Amino acid sequence: MKEKELRRSLAVLPIGTVMKLTDLSARQIRYYEEQGLIQPERNAGNRRMFSLNDVDRLLEIKDYLTDGINMAGIKQIYAMQKQRAAQKEADLARPLTDQDVRRILHDEFLNIGGLKSQRGPNYPQH
Amino acid sequence: MKEKELRRSLAVLPIGTVMKLTDLSARQIRYYEEQGLIQPERNAGNRRMFSLNDVDRLLEIKDYLTDGINMAGIKQIYAMQKQRAAQKEADLARPLTDQDVRRILHDEFLNIGGLKSQRGPNYPQH
DNA sequence: AAATGATGTGATATTTTCTTACATGAATGA
DNA sequence: TCATTCATGTAAGAAAATATCACATCATTT
Numbered sequence: 675m676k677e678k679e680l681r682r683s684l685a686v687l688p689i690g691t692v693m694k695l696t697d698l699s700a701r702q703i704r705y706y707e708e709q710g711l712i713q714p715e716r717n718a719g720n721r722r723m724f725s726l727n728d729v730d731r732l733l734e735i736k737d738y739l740t741d742g743i744n745m746a747g748i749k750q751i752y753a754m755q756k757q758r759a760a761q762k763e764a765d766l767a768r769p770l771t772d773q774d775v776r777r778i779l780h781d782e783f784l785n786i787g788g789l790k791s792q793r794g795p796n797y798p799q800h
Numbered sequence: 801m802k803e804k805e806l807r808r809s810l811a812v813l814p815i816g817t818v819m820k821l822t823d824l825s826a827r828q829i830r831y832y833e834e835q836g837l838i839q840p841e842r843n844a845g846n847r848r849m850f851s852l853n854d855v856d857r858l859l860e861i862k863d864y865l866t867d868g869i870n871m872a873g874i875k876q877i878y879a880m881q882k883q884r885a886a887q888k889e890a891d892l893a894r895p896l897t898d899q900d901v902r903r904i905l906h907d908e909f910l911n912i913g914g915l916k917s918q919r920g921p922n923y924p925q926h
Numbered sequence: 927a928a929a930t931g932a933t934g935t936g937a938t939a940t941t942t943t944c945t946t947a948c949a950t951g952a953a954t955g956a
Numbered sequence: 957t958c959a960t961t962c963a964t965g966t967a968a969g970a971a972a973a974t975a976t977c978a979c980a981t982c983a984t985t986t
Contacts, residue, residue, distance in 0.1 A: 844972095846943085870963090
């Protein structure tokens with residue numbers, strides 16, 4: 675699947691193509707970029723170059739706007755998605771092993787009825 | 801799979817992008833078009849627009865040239881491929897049934913030792 | 927009514943691409 | 957060897973696409 679991801683994120687489309695693909699005006703596309711909703715790359719001559727992912731996002735934005743959501747709302751939506759992605763990334767970086775879980779439970783039992791130590795639950799060291 | 805084919809044949813890439821993707825000069829790309837090896841579309845402003853299939857073919861052409869095959873040879877290769885594709889198409893359009901095969905054999909036996917009728921083998925009517 | 931948000935439009939500059947023509951160096955054939 | 961052909965480079969000038977910036981517009985919000 676890495677191959678596909680790469681293809682989808684390759685910035686190869688000029689704004690004219692994206693206009694046709696999304697049925698958005700250049701003005702709209704540039705405005706959404708200005709608002710931080712997309713970050714198309716630039717080629718050596720300062721022309722915006724878009725990826726298929728950009729196109730997908732633009733179509734999404736169109737849908738949100740059709741649904742009556744304004745820029746601020748859409749920004750919020752993407753901010754949340756970014757949050758979630760970051761969290762997932764963190765979780766994936768060091769998933770809890772079964773052993774971790776047992777240890778955490780063990781510690782919790784030990785702590786019943788009185789605070790014995792101040793270890794945080796997420797970064798065990800034995 | 802139809803979806804994917806469509807995407808791959810969408811003419812959305814300007815020549816500048818294709819140059820980077822293939823590491824070919826504009827001159828080369830236009831020359832290969834002139835030789836009939838690719839048929840990029842044109843947009844309303846007469847700019848060539850390429851599909852991913854075009855890019856693949858250009859990379860193929862590059863390989864053939866690296867292998868020392870010249871334009872004439874490459875043309876021949878694609879002509880043969882087209883032939884094969886056409887044949888396959890025809891076969892798929894009306895594949896011979898077992899019954900067809902039996903009838904053809906039957907007719908051939910009948911014709912042994914003397915021409916009886918002039919039916920072609922491919923379009924039976926009983 | 928004034929301010930804001932999302933988009934249209936126009937001006938002007940820069941970049942990209944087009945076609946056409948001529949140049950070139952390697953390979954080919956007489 | 958000399959002339960051709962092949963594949964590509966390069967230059968010129970025109971047309972198209974895109975850039976930024978400014979101002980206009982119309983609906984919504986305050």
